[in-house]
Amino acid sequence: MQKKDTKVSNGKYNREKFQKDLLHLNNVLNSKGGDCKSNMPVDKSLEGGMKKKKTTKKKIVKKDKQNDKRYFKVIEVNNKKQEIGRYSGSSPQQAAKKAVTRICTAKKISKDKCNITFSIQEMTQGSTKGIYGPYKAKLVKNPKEKWVELGGAIIGKYRVEIKEI
Numbered sequence: 079m080q081k082k083d084t085k086v087s088n089g090k091y092n093r094e095k096f097q098k099d100l101l102h103l104n105n106v107l108n109s110k111g112g113d114c115k116s117n118m119p120v121d122k123s124l125e126g127g128m129k130k131k132k133t134t135k136k137k138i139v140k141k142d143k144q145n146d147k148r149y150f151k152v153i154e155v156n157n158k159k160q161e162i163g164r165y166s167g168s169s170p171q172q173a174a175k176k177a178v179t180r181i182c183t184a185k186k187i188s189k190d191k192c193n194i195t196f197s198i199q200e201m202t203q204g205s206t207k208g209i210y211g212p213y214k215a216k217l218v219k220n221p222k223e224k225w226v227e228l229g230g231a232i233i234g235k236y237r238v239e240i241k242e243i
Contacts, residue, residue: 210242
């Protein structure tokens with residue numbers, strides 16, 4: 079069996095260097111309590127491995143608490159499990175107020191007779207998915223002075239009265 083020349087095609091590492099490195103390695107391993115640092119010059123072309131990633135500090139952006147949107151869904155209406163819609167608001171009560179009108183139209187209850195009890199659940203990413211309520215809500219007709227006509231439609235005929243039970 080013939081020994082092949084270990085010379086690399088780019089000519090940077092050959093059999094002589096290998097034998098020298100092997101001898102140095104044996105000396106380091108056999109020394110008792112000796113320092114592992116070498117006096118041999120380091121050939122930079124032989125260094126390898128993964129490159130270190132540059133770390134950058136992430137900027138932390140604090141959100142204004144008043145503008146934080148949270149998302150909720152109705153999970154129960156008049157003690158019956160029902161999912162109706164998805165509502166956003168900065169608080170559970172704000173989302174619950176938005177839900178009242180849609181629940182009344184979905185249940186086909188007239189606005190004058192809309193008197194419901196319901197619960198909502200938070201659906202915001204990263205939240206604890208808490209359940210809020212039950213809320214007791216009804217639509218109350220506003221006095222005519224508070225009505226606003228906009229483009230032929232009357233806005234503000236009713237307001238939502240809501241209480242957490």
